[in-house]
Amino acid sequence: MAVEEVYKLTSDLIKIKSITPVQDSGLLEASEFIRDWLKDKGFNPEVKEFYKGFPVVIASNKKEPLKLLLNGHFDVVPVGDLSKWSDDPFSGKIIEDKIFGRGATDMKGGLAVQMVTFAELADKVNYGIVFTAVPDEEIGGDKGSKILAEKYKPEVVLIAEPSTSTSMNVAEKGLFQVKLVAKGKSAHGSLPSLGENAIMKVVEDLKSLAKISEVKINIPDELNEVIKDTLEILKSQDVLRISFNPGVIRGGSKINMVPDYCEVEVDMRLPPGISSKEAENILKELVKNCEYEFLDISEPNFTSPNTKYVKILEDSISKVLGVRPRKYMTTGATDGRFFRQKGIPTIVYGPGELGVAHSYNEFISFKELRNAYEVYKDFMLKL
């Protein structure tokens, strides 16, 4: 096998429409394709549905001790406005040294890298490797990686989400997504003093809750270098604080009525250094007029940059690519949190182009795929 196999596999995977959240999308087809590909290479992969309709592919080299769990997702986000694509989003077309299509960067390219390196090295190494491919990362991950994190206890997990081949992600912010609900009293819009305006209640609470971003967070010292790199990459002070974004608001029915109901969904992200419980206590202080409920919550999490697996991967990246590897924190959530919650060192490292995940005309370059392929091989042989 060689790197050309990675290119072909990436293209083939893109051609399968495995979209979430879409009913009857190609999740099963994708899982069977991955299973058959691994079977062809002499493995005994299984497709397991821990939840009906959400197939997870698992293959192992059946050696002990289990050191490495490889993980990737084969679901992709919807294509959005078709007219903004210059070609069929599922063409998998190769033009010069780029492969185009939904999921190229996030993350069928990374999945292909893991499949090929697993197939190449599983028999050569003297430790256990499990390869896993999940169908639901883009919709929360609780039907795939969450279950895998309960089943397996590897020494280290590598997730091939697009960190780009010269960087790895060792930390991520926690989700703190909340719905505020205000109830008021209806009245004629010309006599508002006779009612209670639910929209205004939400407006006041939003202004107050926005102050959550001013709370000083003590990010653990061992992340100093990670935070420095992250600020350089993302160029936003949101990295350091609880970010605050009201994303959806609903309320009122007519201009001449005092609204008696209003709700708003607020997306906040917690840096390491504050727990969701502590954030909730702050929220309780700031929100006066609304009730609140949680939409999605996860704790901020990280793998210490000082663990030996991070060092080994750093060595591989600098040796193979001749660059200083950057370690950063992602502001989004990945399946990495499920493994880190179980205390398993977890590194997100995979090929990809910056800023093209989830966007139109998504692509991945041969160079990124080749880089990640070589680094994965080097890492696996050193482990």
Ligand SMILES: [Zn+2]
């Ligand atoms: Zn992804």
